Amino acid sequence: MKGDFEAMARVLRKFAAERDWDQFHSPKNLAMALTVEAGELLEHFQWLTPEQSQNLPADKRARVAEEIADIQAYLVRMADKLEIDILDAVEGKMRLNEAKYPADKVRGDARKYDEYRD
Numbered sequence: 001m002k003g004d005f006e007a008m009a010r011v012l013r014k015f016a017a018e019r020d021w022d023q024f025h026s027p028k029n030l031a032m033a034l035t036v037e038a039g040e041l042l043e044h045f046q047w048l049t050p051e052q053s054q055n056l057p058a059d060k061r062a063r064v065a066e067e068i069a070d071i072q073a074y075l076v077r078m079a080d081k082l083e084i085d086i087l088d089a090v091e092g093k094m095r096l097n098e099a100k101y102p103a104d105k106v107r108g109d110a111r112k113y114d115e116y117r118d
Contacts, residue, residue: 005076005079005085005086005087008072008073008076009076009077009079009080012073012076012077012080013077013080016077025077025081026081027078027081027082030074030077030078030081031078033074034071034074034075034078037067037070037071037074038071040067040070041064041067041068041071044056044060044063044064044067100113101113
């Protein structure tokens with residue numbers, strides 16, 4: 001299943017159906033759950049230095065992996081509900097980002113695209 005969003009969506013659909021949770025999985029509710037899980041992910045990094053955040057102890061890294069899994073599951077579930085192909089969406093967004101952030105213009109600079117001067 002590694003990297004296969006459709007297979008992941010099938011697993012999540014089955015999991016929700018077996019529990020009669022599909023009734024709760026509206027895009028609105030899934031988006032809300034996604035933000036809650038993102039907050040839980042952030043909690044693991046609160047007050048860490050950049051160096052500490054890159055070198056998590058094994059137990060904290062395992063908990064971070066669980067939060068990432070929760071986020072991914074909700075994201076795949078929402079995309080499935082809205083019939084959005086995640087890979088197509090990412091490819092399209094990257095084309096937009098390439099136009100907004102040409103490498104020769106923005107290399108090493110983290111400003112937003114509308115803050116660059118020609």
